[in-house]
Structure formats: structure tokens, C-alpha cells
Amino acid sequence: MAAGRQSDIPLSRDPSARFLPWIVAFLTYIAALSVAGYLALAQLSVDWNDGLSNAITVEITALEGEEDASINGRVQTTVALLRGYPGVESVEVLSRAKIREFLEPWLGKALDIGALPLPRLIDVRLSGDEDVDVVALNEKLAGSTGARADDHAIWRDRMERFLGSLEWAAIAIVAVVVAAAVIMVAFATRGSLAAHRETIELLHLIGARDDYIARQFQRHAMRLAMIGSVLGALAAMATAFLISQSASGLETGAGLGAETAYLPVVATLALPPISTIVALFTARRTVLKALRRMT
Structure with missing residues (x-):
């Protein structure tokens, strides 16, 4: 029995082949916007902070x-x-x-x-060659002209705290998305196992090993996850582009530099391979665990 790309189980007819890509697409869309939004805001904050630090x-x-x-x-x-x-x-x-x-x-x-x-x-x-003591400068200004110097430290601290909160929020969203993807792939795989139980038992009778059967399920899950994650990533990139085009008319001077504008794109393009790997290992673990109970 060959262990190539053939499929002895008609997994393409399962309901999961219809709904799983759309669920993965939605999850990828949410994760991509969260990560790309955080990276864009973080870079804008760095540029803003660099302008205020000196x-x-x-x-x-x-x-x-x-x-x-x-x-x-x-x-x-x-x-x-x-x-x-x-x-x-x-x-x-x-x-x-x-x-x-x-x-x-x-x-x-x-x-x-x-x-x-x-x-x-x-x-x-x-x-920038030497630190300026703003407290001493304020004392000197107050005693001579009544002026007051502001080094924007309060605003920079607030921005750092805000970005720290955004970072944890982005991590939490990605963690929830990964957990949801694992649950959905496991649920869809268990449904396929139940639907094709007789075929799987027949394959066992003619000598098919658990690893051979698991590879068919994991290839099926990988294909569905890749389709859905690519759709979600493309939708997220289109949304981010529309948002950036709308923000360009606000005349705030904010914008990503050419040397860092690629970061959100790279983060978004990394999600389809990650989603595919998660689907692969989830489907494989789910199938092998179920097959051990069947034998």
C-alpha cells in the first residue's frame, strides 16, 4: 500500500471542508490586524519618542x-x-x-x-552629548524670566505604558486565536473521524498503520487551513491599506518610514504558514489519539 499523496478516505466531502476555511480566515484576519496594528503603532511611537527625547x-x-x-x-x-x-x-x-x-x-x-x-x-x-538637568534648568529660568521648561517625560511615560498594554493585548488576542484554531481543527477532525469510522476500520483490517491514516487527515487539515489563512491574510492587508489611506488625510504627520513599513506585512504573511503548522499538528495529534482508542 503506497503512502504517497493518495487519499483512501473521502475527506473532501466532509462538512469541515466547507466551514473550516472560513473560520480559519476569520481568525487569521483578527490576528493579522492585531499584530500589524501593534507593530505600526509601536514604530510610530518610536519615531515620536525619538523626536521628543532630544x-x-x-x-x-x-x-x-x-x-x-x-x-x-x-x-x-x-x-x-x-x-x-x-x-x-x-x-x-x-x-x-x-x-x-x-x-x-x-x-x-x-x-x-x-x-x-x-x-x-x-x-x-x-x-545629546550630555544630559540636561531639566529641574536645574527650570530653577534657573524661574529665577530669571519666569519661564518653564518641559522635557515631555510625562507624555513619553504615558505612551510607553500605553504601548505596553497594547503589546499584551496583541499577545492575548493571538493566543486566543491560536487556541480557537486548535479547538476548531480538533473538532472538525473528530467529526471526520466519526463520519469515516467504517472506512478507517477497513483500512486497519487490510494493514494500514495509524501513521498512514493520520497523514491523510493532517494533509486535509493543512490544505483547509492554508486556504483559510491566505484569505484572512489578504483581507487583513486590504483592510490595513484602506485604513492607512484614510489616515493619510488627517495631516498629523504620522506615518511609517520606508525602512519599517514592511514589518506589518511580514507579520501578516507569516500567519498562513503558522496556521498551517498548527492545523497539521492538531489534526495529527487528534487522529492518533482517537485511533489508539479504536484499536
Whole structure:
């Protein structure tokens, strides 16, 4: 009896051949979107964090009834102090036009900047050669001009905690998806075993070994899982593309760089082989365990 690619059991007629690929496709779709979404957000966070790690924003708030000339004087004094501070590479006073540009995506283009009590903002870029003590800098600024420096540490910590939560959520979703896939493949395999019990007993009588029978079931499960996972991966990639196209019009400046844009794609393309391997081992273990009870 040959142990090649032939099939002595008509598994293609089983109900599992109809519903299992669609279930695997749905599970793969959920897992792919979860992993790809996490990778995209993680890379955006890295880019955002890199931009903030070497930057400090200095804020000068106008005092009650203070004239523009007095505020401008404090701004110039602060700029001079910052330019001579160790570790500072460049200092730029943000114009009202620049502030308007920052606020327009959130407050709209009809915003009247002049009607808002906005503070004067100074963008400070650090050289990175030495650490800047923000606490000491704030003490110096407060004693001279009343300005306040912000190194964005709070926002970076919040983003790190948020990404940590997303990472665990993505891992949990993938774990649930894998568990669901194992359960569904095992359930479908047991159904096929019950439906073809007489054929399997006949194969045993003519000398077929359990491994020969198990290979037929595992090939069947692999084929169904591969079809479903490929469909799910393609659907996930199409969804991710549509989302990225919609997000490109938000004018937030967010986007994956060319050197890292492949990561979500690679993660998605890795799911069909993984799904196929999971189906193979699940079907094989289920069949061998059932056959041992039958003999």
C-alpha cells in the first residue's frame, strides 16, 4: 500500500471542508490586524519618542496686564540664557503662524489666534552629548524670566505604558486565536473521524498503520487551513491599506518610514504558514489519539 499523496478516505466531502476555511480566515484576519496594528503603532511611537527625547519646550506665560514689550524682553532674555546653557544645540522662538499651524488640525482653520491667551513657546533642541538637568534648568529660568521648561517625560511615560498594554493585548488576542484554531481543527477532525469510522476500520483490517491514516487527515487539515489563512491574510492587508489611506488625510504627520513599513506585512504573511503548522499538528495529534482508542 503506497503512502504517497493518495487519499483512501473521502475527506473532501466532509462538512469541515466547507466551514473550516472560513473560520480559519476569520481568525487569521483578527490576528493579522492585531499584530500589524501593534507593530505600526509601536514604530510610530518610536519615531515620536525619538523626536521628543532630544527636545525641550520652554513656555513663557504672560502676566496679568503685561505689555507685549515686556513679554518680548523676557523671551529674548530666555533665548540668551538657553543658548549659553550646556547641552543645548539650537533655540527657536515659535511664531504665531507656527503655533497656528500646530493647532489647526485640532481646532480648525477658523481659529483666531489673537483672541487666545497663548503663551510664548521656544523650541529647544539638545545636542545629546550630555544630559540636561531639566529641574536645574527650570530653577534657573524661574529665577530669571519666569519661564518653564518641559522635557515631555510625562507624555513619553504615558505612551510607553500605553504601548505596553497594547503589546499584551496583541499577545492575548493571538493566543486566543491560536487556541480557537486548535479547538476548531480538533473538532472538525473528530467529526471526520466519526463520519469515516467504517472506512478507517477497513483500512486497519487490510494493514494500514495509524501513521498512514493520520497523514491523510493532517494533509486535509493543512490544505483547509492554508486556504483559510491566505484569505484572512489578504483581507487583513486590504483592510490595513484602506485604513492607512484614510489616515493619510488627517495631516498629523504620522506615518511609517520606508525602512519599517514592511514589518506589518511580514507579520501578516507569516500567519498562513503558522496556521498551517498548527492545523497539521492538531489534526495529527487528534487522529492518533482517537485511533489508539479504536484499536
